[in-house]
Amino acid sequence: MRVLFVTSEVAPLVKTGGLADVSAALPAALRRMGEDVRVLMPGYPQVLRALESFRVAAFFPAVAGLPEARLFASILPDGVPLWVIDCPQLFQREGGIYQDGKGIDWLDNAVRFGLLSKVAAILGGAESPIDWRPDVVHCNDWQTGLTPAYMHFAPGGTPCVMTVHNLAFQGVFAPQTVSELALPIESFQPHGVEYFGNLSFLKAGLYYADHITTVSPTYAAEIQADALGFGLQGLLSGRREQLTGILNGIDDSEWDPANDPMLVKTYHAKKMAGKAANKKELQRRMGLALDPDIPLFGLVSRFTHQKGLDIVLEIAPKLVSAPAQLVLLGSGDAVMQQDAQQLADAYPGQIATVVGFDEKLSHLIEAGADMFLMPSRFEPCGLNQMYSQRYGTPPIVHATGGLLDSVVDYSPTGQNRSEATGFIFQHTTPLDLFACVQRALSAYHDKPLWAALQANGMHKDFSWQKSAEQYREIYSALAK
Numbered sequence: 001m002r003v004l005f006v007t008s009e010v011a012p013l014v015k016t017g018g019l020a021d022v023s024a025a026l027p028a029a030l031r032r033m034g035e036d037v038r039v040l041m042p043g044y045p046q047v048l049r050a051l052e053s054f055r056v057a058a059f060f061p062a063v064a065g066l067p068e069a070r071l072f073a074s075i076l077p078d079g080v081p082l083w084v085i086d087c088p089q090l091f092q093r094e095g096g097i098y099q100d101g102k103g104i105d106w107l108d109n110a111v112r113f114g115l116l117s118k119v120a121a122i123l124g125g126a127e128s129p130i131d132w133r134p135d136v137v138h139c140n141d142w143q144t145g146l147t148p149a150y151m152h153f154a155p156g157g158t159p160c161v162m163t164v165h166n167l168a169f170q171g172v173f174a175p176q177t178v179s180e181l182a183l184p185i186e187s188f189q190p191h192g193v194e195y196f197g198n199l200s201f202l203k204a205g206l207y208y209a210d211h212i213t214t215v216s217p218t219y220a221a222e223i224q225a226d227a228l229g230f231g232l233q234g235l236l237s238g239r240r241e242q243l244t245g246i247l248n249g250i251d252d253s254e255w256d257p258a259n260d261p262m263l264v265k266t267y268h269a270k271k272m273a274g275k276a277a278n279k280k281e282l283q284r285r286m287g288l289a290l291d292p293d294i295p296l297f298g299l300v301s302r303f304t305h306q307k308g309l310d311i312v313l314e315i316a317p318k319l320v321s322a323p324a325q326l327v328l329l330g331s332g333d334a335v336m337q338q339d340a341q342q343l344a345d346a347y348p349g350q351i352a353t354v355v356g357f358d359e360k361l362s363h364l365i366e367a368g369a370d371m372f373l374m375p376s377r378f379e380p381c382g383l384n385q386m387y388s389q390r391y392g393t394p395p396i397v398h399a400t401g402g403l404l405d406s407v408v409d410y411s412p413t414g415q416n417r418s419e420a421t422g423f424i425f426q427h428t429t430p431l432d433l434f435a436c437v438q439r440a441l442s443a444y445h446d447k448p449l450w451a452a453l454q455a456n457g458m459h460k461d462f463s464w465q466k467s468a469e470q471y472r473e474i475y476s477a478l479a480k
């Protein structure tokens with residue numbers, strides 16, 4: 001099966017979150033299963049710099065407000081064929097891939113990701129300049145949402161899958177964008193790309209795609225209801241027959257405590273001694289008191305309302321007097337960054353904050369912490385709770401989305417000791433989170449119980465194989 005996988009970020013070339021991890025691992029897993037998957041993404045400077053070589057494969061003339069562009073063909077580090085859109089005027093700029101250095105969305109994001117969507121539609125359609133025609137086009141998040149709309153109005157009939165990684169980001173732009181992006185004017189209606197008078201990229205994708213997926217079964221149900229539907233619950237529940245939740249896997253070779261070059265010492269379920277060495281190194285690097293026995297909580301996250309960092313900051317004073325230590329790594333909201341920093345300043349030796357994006361430190365936190373905090377208000381899938389189970393660092397998570405689908409709560413009655421892998425709380429309030437933390441702390445102090453919880457998590461299979469097979473089934477049903 002030939003699949004064109006369209007995405008705005010791919011690890012390790014460029015990453016702001018889990019979408020990049022999925023865009024690297026899922027195509028690679030499908031290729032290992034024998035499918036011909038190729039990735040299409042924008043030519044940001046860090047992508048072009050990272051490619052060892054590439055050739056010009058096609059040229060796309062300007063249309064309406066979309067500038068001309070070239071297609072470079074190359075290959076990802078793990079052997080997956082890669083197409084990169086070269087359009088310097090849209091993609092060659094320093095700063096973030098979605099925002100400028102000050103955290104403000106690039107003003108021309110509609111054109112930037114309109115071009116990504118348009119090129120994908122051309123490659124998927126009958127008028128492609130390339131002699132490789134996909135059986136399915138797989139789009140991811142709002143940045144690729146216009147692809148199914150363009151394809152609907154062009155010859156070809158190639159089916160499209162639209163995957164929602166996060167419904168909170170929709171790509172909504174002023175109505176005049178419709179003609180700027182060369183969309184047919186008849187698409188601008190409620191049964192089309194229009195969303196309360198504006199153009200919505202994500203809604204377009206959800207409306208025109210042949211099948212919709214999202215990244216966990218629980219989130220697939222949650223987005224059909226008001227609380228987490230972000231205004232699209234009507235459309236999504238109307239399409240529930242074509243909506244599937246598939247839990248993400250993780251790259252279990254990159255996230256493997258037995259073979260992780262970013263750790264000071266590797267370890268595995270039968271030989272856990274190395275974990276203590278990583279705890280010590282984490283405490284040393286973060287300027288925390290070097291105490292092997294004090295419970296150490298870790299958090300790695302985008303600092304946004306979604307991730308619930310504010311709730312952690314609220315309970316932090318009680319947490320350190322438990323006693324416990326806390327390490328926070330993340331970036332995002334300026335006020336949250338400041339609050340997290342101030343908290344660390346107020347509790348030297350007990351709380352440490354690193355503002356920034358640091359892949360290596362994130363591995364050390366997974367390995368060195370005793371427990372991992374993930375109090376997300378909503379979480380389509382979430383990857384860190386899976387990484388932490390693999391690293392013998394039981395996660396403490398809110399009962400939502402993929403967190404609920406991937407963590408087994410240690411029941412207060414202790415009946416499920418042979419399956420439990422972490423701790424789940426029901427409401428994103430400081431009270432509930434702290435009660436859960438206390439539950440985790442009392443388990444932590446029961447050494448045999450804790451060892452069992454760690455081992456349960458470390459033995460779980462979070463590989464991509466199973467999920468990739470589910471995607472393959474959807475592709476083949478559509479490609480018939």
Ligand code: ADP
Binds near residue numbers: 018019300302362384
């Ligand atoms: P989301 O995509 O919503 O941010 P996920 O849990 O799916 O959440 O994925 C986040 C990914 O980004 C994980 O691989 C996580 O380790 C990584 N990550 C997030 N923030 C940082 C950071 N500050 N430094 C290093 N890695 C980070």
Ligand code: GLC
Binds near residue numbers: 018248381
């Ligand atoms: C999004 C979600 C996250 C998910 C990731 C990859 O960023 O917020 O929960 O794991 O996409 O699908």
